[in-house]
Every structure is written in C-alpha cells, then in structure tokens.
Amino acid sequence: MLRFKAAIFTLLLLLLFCLSAAAQTAEELSDTAALEEPVYEIPRLAQVTNFEAKDSPDDAGGEIELTWDLSVDDKKEDGLVSKYVVLRSQNPTSDFHIVGVANHRDSSYIDKNLKEGTDYYYKIVTFPKYQGEVRLTREEIDPLMEQYPELTELDIKDVSMLAEYDRDIMSVFDDNILGISRVAGPVKSRAQWFNSKDLDTLIIGLTICISVVIFIGMARGGRKLFLRRIGGLQAIENAIGRATEMGKSILFIPGIQDMDDVQTVAGITILGRIAKTIAEYDTKINMPVSRSIVMTTARETIKEAYLSAGRPDAYSDDMVHYITDEQFGYVAAVDGIMVREKPATCFYLGAFFAESLIMAETGNSIGAIQIAGTAMPAQLPFFVAACDYTLIGEELFAASAYLSGEPKQLGSLKGQDVGKFIAMVFIIIGAVFATLAALTGSEDILEITNMIKSWFSA
Amino acid sequence: MWRRTVPIMITFIVGTVLVVAEFIPHKPFGNLGEDFSLYFDIIAVFAFILGGGNLCRVHFSKVYRKKTDWQFSIVTLLGFFVMLAAGLFKIGNPEGIQGDVTAAGSLFADLYDSMFTPLQGTMYALLAFFVASASYRAFRAKNIDASILLIAAFVILLGRTPAPSLIADFFAGAGITFMATAFNFVPTLTDWIMDVPNLAGQRAILIGIALGVISMALRLILGVERTYLGSDSK
Amino acid sequence: MANDEKNNRGLLDRLQFIDRRYIFIFIALAVIIPLLLGLRFEEKPSPIVLALYDKVDNMPPGSRLLMSFDYGPTTAPEIQPMVDVILRHACLRGLKVYLMAVWATGQSLTVQTVEDVLIPEFPDYEYGIDYINLGYKAGNQGLIRVIVDDMKRMYSTDANGTDIEQVPMMKQVESLKDMDLIVSFGGGFPGIKEWILFAGDPGAIPIGGACTAVSAPQLYPYYPNQMVGLLGGIKGAAEYESHVLDRYPDSFKTKPTPGMNMMVAQMVAHIVIMLFIVFGNVMYFMYRGKERKLAMEK
Numbered sequence: 005m006l007r008f009k010a011a012i013f014t015l016l017l018l019l020l021f022c023l024s025a026a027a028q029t030a031e032e033l034s035d036t037a038a039l040e041e042p043v044y045e046i047p048r049l050a051q052v053t054n055f056e057a058k059d060s061p062d063d064a065g066g067e068i069e070l071t072w073d074l075s076v077d078d079k080k081e082d083g084l085v086s087k088y089v090v091l092r093s094q095n096p097t098s099d100f101h102i103v104g105v106a107n108h109r110d111s112s113y114i115d116k117n118l119k120e121g122t123d124y125y126y127k128i129v130t131f132p133k134y135q136g137e138v139r140l141t142r143e144e145i146d147p148l149m150e151q152y153p154e155l156t157e158l159d160i161k162d163v164s165m166l167a168e169y170d171r172d173i174m175s176v177f178d179d180n181i182l183g184i185s186r187v188a189g190p191v192k193s194r195a196q197w198f199n200s201k202d203l204d205t206l207i208i209g210l211t212i213c214i215s216v217v218i219f220i221g222m223a224r225g226g227r228k229l230f231l232r233r234i235g236g237l238q239a240i241e242n243a244i245g246r247a248t249e250m251g252k253s254i255l256f257i258p259g260i261q262d263m264d265d266v267q268t269v270a271g272i273t274i275l276g277r278i279a280k281t282i283a284e285y286d287t288k289i290n291m292p293v294s295r296s297i298v299m300t301t302a303r304e305t306i307k308e309a310y311l312s313a314g315r316p317d318a319y320s321d322d323m324v325h326y327i328t329d330e331q332f333g334y335v336a337a338v339d340g341i342m343v344r345e346k347p348a349t350c351f352y353l354g355a356f357f358a359e360s361l362i363m364a365e366t367g368n369s370i371g372a373i374q375i376a377g378t379a380m381p382a383q384l385p386f387f388v389a390a391c392d393y394t395l396i397g398e399e400l401f402a403a404s405a406y407l408s409g410e411p412k413q414l415g416s417l418k419g420q421d422v423g424k425f426i427a428m429v430f431i432i433i434g435a436v437f438a439t440l441a442a443l444t445g446s447e448d449i450l451e452i453t454n455m456i457k458s459w460f461s462a
Numbered sequence: 463m464w465r466r467t468v469p470i471m472i473t474f475i476v477g478t479v480l481v482v483a484e485f486i487p488h489k490p491f492g493n494l495g496e497d498f499s500l501y502f503d504i505i506a507v508f509a510f511i512l513g514g515g516n517l518c519r520v521h522f523s524k525v526y527r528k529k530t531d532w533q534f535s536i537v538t539l540l541g542f543f544v545m546l547a548a549g550l551f552k553i554g555n556p557e558g559i560q561g562d563v564t565a566a567g568s569l570f571a572d573l574y575d576s577m578f579t580p581l582q583g584t585m586y587a588l589l590a591f592f593v594a595s596a597s598y599r600a601f602r603a604k605n606i607d608a609s610i611l612l613i614a615a616f617v618i619l620l621g622r623t624p625a626p627s628l629i630a631d632f633f634a635g636a637g638i639t640f641m642a643t644a645f646n647f648v649p650t651l652t653d654w655i656m657d658v659p660n661l662a663g664q665r666a667i668l669i670g671i672a673l674g675v676i677s678m679a680l681r682l683i684l685g686v687e688r689t690y691l692g693s694d695s696k
Numbered sequence: 697m698a699n700d701e702k703n704n705r706g707l708l709d710r711l712q713f714i715d716r717r718y719i720f721i722f723i724a725l726a727v728i729i730p731l732l733l734g735l736r737f738e739e740k741p742s743p744i745v746l747a748l749y750d751k752v753d754n755m756p757p758g759s760r761l762l763m764s765f766d767y768g769p770t771t772a773p774e775i776q777p778m779v780d781v782i783l784r785h786a787c788l789r790g791l792k793v794y795l796m797a798v799w800a801t802g803q804s805l806t807v808q809t810v811e812d813v814l815i816p817e818f819p820d821y822e823y824g825i826d827y828i829n830l831g832y833k834a835g836n837q838g839l840i841r842v843i844v845d846d847m848k849r850m851y852s853t854d855a856n857g858t859d860i861e862q863v864p865m866m867k868q869v870e871s872l873k874d875m876d877l878i879v880s881f882g883g884g885f886p887g888i889k890e891w892i893l894f895a896g897d898p899g900a901i902p903i904g905g906a907c908t909a910v911s912a913p914q915l916y917p918y919y920p921n922q923m924v925g926l927l928g929g930i931k932g933a934a935e936y937e938s939h940v941l942d943r944y945p946d947s948f949k950t951k952p953t954p955g956m957n958m959m960v961a962q963m964v965a966h967i968v969i970m971l972f973i974v975f976g977n978v979m980y981f982m983y984r985g986k987e988r989k990l991a992m993e994k
Contacts, residue, residue, distance in 0.1 A: 062487060064487040064488060064489065064492035064493075064845070065487075067873075086756060087756040103868070105756055105758065105759065107754065107756060114873075114900065116870065116871065116873040117870030117871055117873070195488040195489060195492070196487055196488060197486060197487075197488045198485060198486060198487075199485055199486070202484070202485050205485075206485055209676065212673065212676055212677075213676070213680055216676075217680075220684075220686065261885065262502075264502050266678060266679065269678070269682070269690055270678060272689070272690045273687060273689040273690050274689075275689075276689030277689065295506075295509075296509035296510050296511075296512045296513030297505070297506055297509045299512065299516060300512060301690060304691070305689065305690060305691075322520065325520050326512070326513035326516045326517050327517070328517075329510075329513075331768075331770070331884075332581075332582045332585035332586060332770055333581075333582075335585055336581075336585055344531055357885065358586060358770075358884070358908070358910065361589060361593065362585065362588050362589060362592055364596075365592040365595060365596055368599075379671045379674070379675075380914070381664050381667050381671075381914040382883075382910055382913060384667070386593075386596065388600075389596045389597065389600035390596050390599075390600075396670075397668075397670045397671040397674065398670035398671055398673060398674030399674075401674030401675060401678040402674060402677075404687060404689055405681065405687070408689075412686050413681065413686060416677045416680060416681050417677065419677060419680075420673040420676065420677040423673040424670070424673060427669050492845075495841060496838060496841035496842045496845075499835065499836075499837065499838025499841055499842075500835065500838050502838070503836075503838055507834075562855075562856075562857070564803060564807075571804075575804075579769035580769075582769050582770040583769055583770055583772075583773070589910075590723060590727065591716075591719070591720045591724075593969075594719050594722075594723045594965075594968070594969050594972065595716035595719050595720070597969055597972075597973060598714075598716075598719055598972045598973060599713065599976070601973045601976070601977070602980050603977055603980075603981075604980075612977075615973070616970060616973075619966040619969060619970055620966065620970070622909075622931050622962075622966070623931075623959065623962055623963035623966050624737040624738075624739060624960075624963060625963050625966070625967065627737075628737070649740075656913065656916065657916070660913055660916070661916050661917060664913060664916065664917055668917060
C-alpha cells in the first residue's frame with residue numbers, strides 16, 4: 005500500500021515537473037516568436053488638410069512650394085505623427101514617388117531641382133511613430149528592387165521604416181494604414197526676374213550708394229568735409245621714419261587671403277600709399293606673401309609707387325616674394341624672417357586668422373613698432389593686445405582714402421556715414437518698440453516690432 | 463593710358479553686372495556669381511606656377527650667392543622638391559600612378575602625416591602660449607576702461623570652464639552659501655557678457671565693416687580708387 | 697638707501713614684464729598634467745549647443761546630414777572631438793551622412809574619421825547607402841556657390857573615384873538644397889560663415905557650426921536666425937558630449953569623451969593665466985606706488 009502511494013506521489017511529482025517544463029518552454033517559444041514577429045500598434049492617422057502646391061517665388065526656377073494644415077493627430081500634445089512623406093508624380097493618378105520628408109509639426113516643404121515648365125502632382129502621407137527601427141538587409145533590398153524597378157534603393161530604404169508594419173512595401177501606401185492627402189496640382193515651376201526677398205537689401209544698398217556718390221560730388225565741388233582722426237594712420241609716417249633712422253627694414257604682411265577678398269585689396273591700396281613714402285625715405289621693404297596673385301599685384305603697386313616717387317632704380321622684384329599658401333607654413337617663415345632680420349616696423353593689413361597673434365607676439369618680442377588692420381572681428385582683440393596701433397574693421401577700408409587726402413575719396417567715407425545713421429535710427433526705433441512691447445504686453449506694438457525686424461532679416 | 467583704362471573698365475562692367483545679378487534669380491544672371499568665382503580659381507591655379515617659380519628663384523639665388531642664413535634655403539628647396547616629386551610621381555603609392563595622391567602608404571601621405579601634420583600642430587599650439595603672454599601684458603588695470611575689461615576677462619576665463627560649479631560646491635559644503643550662489647552665477651554672467659555686450663560690439667563692428675566694404679567697392683567700381691593698379695587716382 | 701630704492705624699482709619694473717618663457721613653462725605644465733591624469737567633469741549645455749543637439753536629435757531617421765570638414769591637422773585637436781560626437785549622434789539617430797571637405801587638409805581627416813569612428817562603431821552603416829565621402833574639391837566659397845544649385849557639376853565622383861550616379865544615396869541629391877542639415881566644422885576661411893552666406897541663406901538650408909573657441913564670438917551674431925546652433929571650441933564639445941551621455945547613457949558610456957577631458961586642462965590653464973594677470977597687476981600697482989612716492993620725495 006505504502007509502495008502504491010509512493011508510486012502515485014512520484015508520478016504526480018513527475019507530472020508536475022513535466023507541466024512546469026512544458027509551460028516554461030511554451031513561454032520561451034512565445035518569447036522567441038515575439039522577437040521574430042514584432043507586434044506594433046498601427047495607429048490610423050488623419051490626413052493633412054488644405055494641401056496646396058505652388059511655384060516657389062523669387063527663385064531661379066526648379067522649385068515648388070508645398071503647404072498644408074497639420075493632421076489632427078499631429079496637433080495633440082503627444083501626437084502619433086512622426087513625419088510627413090512627400091510623394092510626387094507627373095501623372096495625377098499613378099507613379100507617385102517619395103521625394104522628401106518633412107518633420108512632424110512642419111507644415112511646408114520645398115521640392116527642388118525640378119524641370120521648369122513641367123506639370124507636377126503631389127500627395128502627402130501622414131506617417132506614424134514607430135517603435136524601434138527595422139533596417140532592411142541587402143538580401144531583402146535586392147528582390148524588392150527587382151519587384152519595383154521604379155523605386156530607387158533610397159526609396160526602399162526610406163520606406164523600410166514603414167516596412168516594419170508590413171514587409172510588402174507597396175501596401176504601406178494603403179489608405180487603411182496611413183493618412184494620404186488629396187492630390188495637389190498640376191503645378192509648374194518658373195524662374196523670376198527679381199528676387200523680392202532682397203528688396204530691403206536693394207533699398208538700403210541704393211540709399212548708401214547714392215549718398216556716397218552725392219558726397220563724392222559735394223567734395224569735388226570744393227565742400228570741406230570733417231573726418232575724425234584715425235590714430236593708427238597718423239602713426240604710419242612715424243613708423244616708417246623710425247625704420248629709416250634705425251637703418252632697418254619694414255615688414256608688410258597683406259594677410260593670408262587672395263585678391264578676391266576685399267580686405268586684401270584694402271591692404272594693397274594702403275601699401276600703395278606707404279610704398280611711396282618708403283621710396284622717398286629710401287628705406288627697405290620686405291613683403292612675404294602667401295598668394296601668387298597678391299605677389300604680382302603687390303609688385304606692380306610698389307613699382308608704380310617707386311616710379312611716382314622718382315626712384316624707379318631703387319625698386320626690385322625681390323621686395324615681394326612668395327612663401328606658401330599654407331597658413332602655418334607661412335607664419336613659420338614670417339616669424340623666422342622677423343627673428344633673423346629684426347625689422348623696425350611691421351604692418352599687418354588684410355585678412356587674418358589664427359596666425360594674427362603668433363605674428364604680432366613675435367613682432368612684439370623683437371621690439372618692432374606694429375600697426376595692424378583687419379576686418380576679422382575674432383582677430384581684432386589679439387592685434388589690439390599685441391600691436392601699437394590697430395585699424396578696426398571699417399578703418400582698414402577707409403585708410404587708403406584717408407591717406408590720399410583727395411576730396412572725392414574722402415567724400416566716399418562721408419557717404420558711408422549715412423548708412424551708419426540709418427542703422428542707428430532703426431536700432432533705436434527697434435529697441436524702443438521691443439522694450440515697449442515687453443513692458444506693456446501690447447500685441448499691436450509687438451506686431452510693429454516684428455515688422456521692423458522683418459525688414460532687416462535675411 | 464590703356465594700362466589703366468582697360469582694367470578700370472573691366473572692374474566697372476564686371477562689378478556692376480555682379481551687383482545687379484545678386485537681385486535677379488533668372489538665368490543667366492542667377493549663376494554669374496558662382497561662374498566668376500570659378501574663373502578666379504582657374505586663374506589662381508595658373509598663378510601658383512608664378513609663386514612656386516619665385517620661391518625657387520629667391521632661394522636658389524640665396525644659396526648661389528651664399529647670402530646670410532643661406533643654409534635655411536637649402537632646407538626650403540629640399541622640402542619643396544621632395545614633396546613635389548612625391549605628389550607628382552606618386553612615389554610609393556600602392557595603387558601606382560593612377561592612385562589617389564593621398565592614398566595610405568604613399569610617400570606623400572607618409573610625409574604629410576609624419577611631418578606636415580605635427581609641424582602645423584606645433585605652430586598652432588604656439589597660440590596657447592602667446593595668448594597667455596599677450597594677456598599678461600595687456601590686462602593691466604591702468605584706468606577704468608581697462609579695469610572693466612580685466613573684470614570681464616576674469617569672468618569669461620572662469621565661466622568658460624567647469625571651475626565655478628566646483629568652487630560653488632566647495633563653498634556650499636563649507637556652509638558659505640552666499641559665495642556658492644555667487645560662483646553659481648558666474649556661467650550665467652559669462653553667457654550674458656557673450657550674448658549682450660560682446661554681441662552688441664561684434665554687430666556694431668560688422669555693420670561698420672559692411673558699410674566700409676560697400677564704400678570701398680563703390681570706389682573701386684567707379685574707378686575713384688586706383689592705388690591697387692599701381693597709380694594714384696589723380 | 698636711494699640705491700636700494702632704485703634697485704627695488706628696477707626689480708618691480710622687470711617683474712611687471714617678466715620673461716615670457718616663465719609664463720610658457722607654467723602654461724605647458726597646466727595643460728600637460730591634467731591631460732595625463734585623465735579627469736573629466738559634467739557640463740551643462742548652453743542654449744546655442746543645445747539648439748544644434750536638438751536639431752540633430754529631432755531629424756527623422758533617414759534625413760540627410762552633410763558634414764563639411766573645413767579644418768586641418770592644426771586645429772584637429774580642438775575640432776575633432778566635435779566631429780566625433782556629432783557623427784556618433786547622427787549615426788545613432790539613423791541619419792544619412794554625407795562627408796565632404798572645402799579645405800584640402802580636410803580630406804585626410806574625413807577618411808580618418810570614417811576609419812576611427814564610423815566603421816568600427818556602426819558596422820550596420822553601409823557605404824553609398826548610409827554614408828558617403830565626397831572628398832575635397834578646390835574652389836572655397838565658389839564651390840559652395842556652385843553646389844548649392846548643382847551638386848553633380850562639381851562632384852562627378854566620390855572620394856574613391858566611384859561615379860556619383862552609381863551611388864544609391866546620391867540619386868535623390870541634386871544640390872545642397874536636398875540636405876536637411878549642414879554642419880561645418882572649423883572656424884577659418886572658408887568655413888561656417890561662408891556656408892551661411894553662400895548655402896544657408898540663398899538655399900534656405902539649416903546650417904550648424906562647430907568651430908575653434910577663438911572664432912566663436914564672431915559667429916554668435918548669426919545665431920539663431922541664420923545658424924541653428926554652434927559648438928565653440930573644447931567647451932562646446934564637452935557640453936555636447938556631456939548632454940549626449942546624459943540622454944543616451946547606454947550608447948555613449950563606453951565612448952571616449954576627449955572634449956570633457958580636455959576641458960579640465962583648459963580650466964587649469966585659465967586659472968594659471970588669471971594668476972599671472974593678478975601677479976602682473978600687483979607688480980604694476982607696487983611699481984606705480986613707488987613711482988608716486990619718489991615723485992613726492994622730489
């Protein structure tokens with residue numbers, strides 16, 4: 005009896021063990037199944053409304069602007085929309101291809117690089133958020149490309165995110181899953197003859213140009229114009245004189261940019277003025293350059309300056325010599341020249357980058373008088389710290405006109421003051437309105453502030 | 463006469479057309495700016511031969527005449543020709559003469575990586591030292607302006623590092639709360655200095671520069687400024 | 697006594713302008729020692745860094761990111777941490793990455809970055825489908841002006857010489873306008889400013905930047921209207937690294953954080969500079985005091 009009871013107990017235990025093992029295996033199996041076959045909740049999304057396509061204004065053609073109102077599902081706080089997929093076709097009913105993607109909460113898209121004059125049709129697909137991304141493998145992509153020759157590989161990769169809902173790639177465009185908008189079009193792209201977005205730039209530019217021309221005319225007519233003193237420019241003659249007294253050379257660095265940079269042009273125009281004084285004083289000038297075109301231009305400039313000073317015989321091509329286009333290679337060479345030749349005066353006039361301080365500090369260590377000028381705001385503090393005089397920004401461009409002393413050149417400087425006046429007036433008006441808008445909270449004042457801002461934004 | 467008039471006419475026509483083209487997106491104006499940029503690059507490439515030629519001439523003559531420090535010129539010439547040959551003949555290039563000039567394993571790539579890169583890095587690194595020595599000299603509280611500059615520099619130097627929060631934690635631990643609050647405020651003050659006074663100054667300089675460029679460009683286009691052609695405007 | 701006074705003045709005068717080589721030694725030590733110790737601190741991202749982070753983070757997977765390597769080996773120690781962290785972030789978000797260089801020196805750095813970061817850390821990323829190296833083309837801002845309208849006019853092949861028409865991820869890219877974000881690395885010329893002026897503004901393309909600390913102040917005026925965000929120097933890199941580490945701890949905890957490490961060296965160097973400035977000013981005031989005293993005595 006006891007034996008029988010023990011046998012039944014053992015059987016029961018065995019049964020229990022088998023049941024638990026089976027349950028565990030089933031659980032594991034269902035886990036594996038879950039890994040292999042992800043189950044996603046596919047939200048059914050509302051389509052976008054008021055979808056319109058029109059030719060992009062102010063462009064060179066080839067662009068169409070699409071606008072729409074957000075899908076209702078995208079307006080909610082934690083919306084279900086991840087993005088909007090833009091489809092394009094030259095046929096209103098078929099052949100729609102993916103051309104781009106706009107982020108959720110975006111209600112516009114510009115389709116670019118289109119053929120001018122061709123009719124295009126568009127659709128927008130509201131695209132749901134998904135849980136994790138499935139990347140298609142090579143083996144999956146290749147057959148799909150064969151199956152859908154009209155799709156590029158990129159199309160397939162783009163829809164691969166959709167494909168995780170359904171591996172049958174075309175069924176993702178089924179209306180039952182995604183919100184697909186109505187077709188917009190036909191629409192053609194055209195080029196425009198005037199970019200109305202630049203109207204503000206045109207008006208400001210014209211005002212300044214006209215005032216420059218008027219002031220040049222006034223100066224030619226003999227009217228006296230007042231210009232403030234520029235310390236750095238008044239020191240130039242003394243600096244050249246010092247080099248002459250010490251019997252040492254003058255080093256001139258025109259920056260490290262080519263002649264297509266207006267700062268280099270400004271540097272060379274100042275060189276023309278300085279070279280004449282150097283020729284008259286019979287001092288030596290050494291000008292290492294980092295661009296070939298700058299070398300040829302500087303040579304011409306110095307040669308003419310020596311000619312007009314009546315010293316053509318004293319000119320030599322070796323005064324200007326090329327080193328390298330490479331920024332720090334050039335700096336190393338210039339520093340070497342400074343340390344070996346110890347010039348009495350160093351001019352740095354042009355466009356400078358990180359090399360500004362390396363050169364100016366080396367110049368300072370050899371006790372040279374240093375005059376710098378650049379329109380690179382980042383380098384100005386370094387020049388101010390290490391040089392004796394610095395021409396800040398616009399002073400570099402004004403220098404040649406200032407040194408020439410000619411009325412028509414000085415007139416152009418006066419003209420640019422009109423631009424400064426306009427800038428100052430609008431800055432003050434803008435600041436006053438912005439402050440009032442913040443203080444009073446008035447919508448009207450805020451609107452005026454934004455209007456003023458819009459005149460000057462890109 | 464022709465030497466001056468022709469360049470001035472070219473400057474006037476090209477300058478005016480390019481300014482007008484800026485406002486016209488339609489062909490052929492829309493692309494003029496980029497086309498002219500390309501033309502400049504083509505000319506600059508040919509001009510490089512002038513530069514390279516000049517470099518050789520100057521240094522050969524220095525060596526030949528045994529001028530002061532002529533030994534350095536030998537190093538320059540050696541560097542120039544070795545690099546030129548390595549690039550031109552693609553010496554050691556695993557893909558041969560058809561391969562990319564910078565292909566790994568070529569002499570050019572090796573010279574670039576093992577000499578050019580560290581040498582360039584060294585020159586740039588000098589900045590760290592020169593910034594220190596220049597600021598040591600420049601930041602003196604000689605008057606009120608200089609003192610304000612000095613204080614601003616201190617705030618920025620401190621605020622651009624994690625130091626203020628570390629110091630604030632130290633003071634908070636020591637129970638000196640007002641000092642902790644003060645140091646926690648430093649990064650905010652740094653951002654304010656960068657965003658408000660610095661930005662205002664930078665914008666003012668930029669506006670001045672833009673106006674200066676317009677005025678300079680007009681002087682060049684109208685032929686009022688001719689110094690770059692090697693002549694006075696008279 | 698008068699002689700002592702004179703010597704004292706001479707000494708103070710000399711100390712005011714001590715030999716710069718002493719400063720150099722201290723700066724060298726201030727940088728080297730913390731780097732050897734390998735410390736790092738957490739950084740709170742500033743709004744301008746956060747703006748670029750958010751832009752990259754919010755782009756839908758599959759969006760196109762163009763990274764332009766506009767720097768050279770010289771500034772690589774400062775710029776490379778920013779390149780690495782943004783590239784890692786972009787790949788983590790599943791963006792399509794286009795690499796190019798407007799600087800000749802940038803080309804080898806693109807190759808190096810792909811070999812060091814992209815290939816070993818993101819083995820799923822396939823060349824030509826998920827990323828491409830377009831390489832360097834000469835022309836500076838002229839190049840940007842051209843490719844803003846027509847990419848294939850300048851890029852007929854990629855950096856490896858493959859016909860661009862054969863590259864799947866280039867099929868839908870006609871111009872820069874097809875990019876969803878362009879990030880320029882390097883603050884020199886051509887650089888972020890040129891990308892803004894010649895691509896961002898005319899093509900209405902979002903431009904982000906990562907530059908050396910010294911170039912950062914001049915780029916601030918472009919934020920936020922013309923530039924989506926900016927990483928300025930090691931500080932910017934450290935802030936981005938710290939933030940990305942905070943948001944994606946699992947993916948980034950094992951990744952190097954050179955920006956955060958270098959930030960410690962920068963902190964010590966800043967403190968050393970501050971101490972020298974204080975020292976210089978103390979000497980200056982002592983010297984001025986002596987001068988005044990002597991003048992009064994006379």
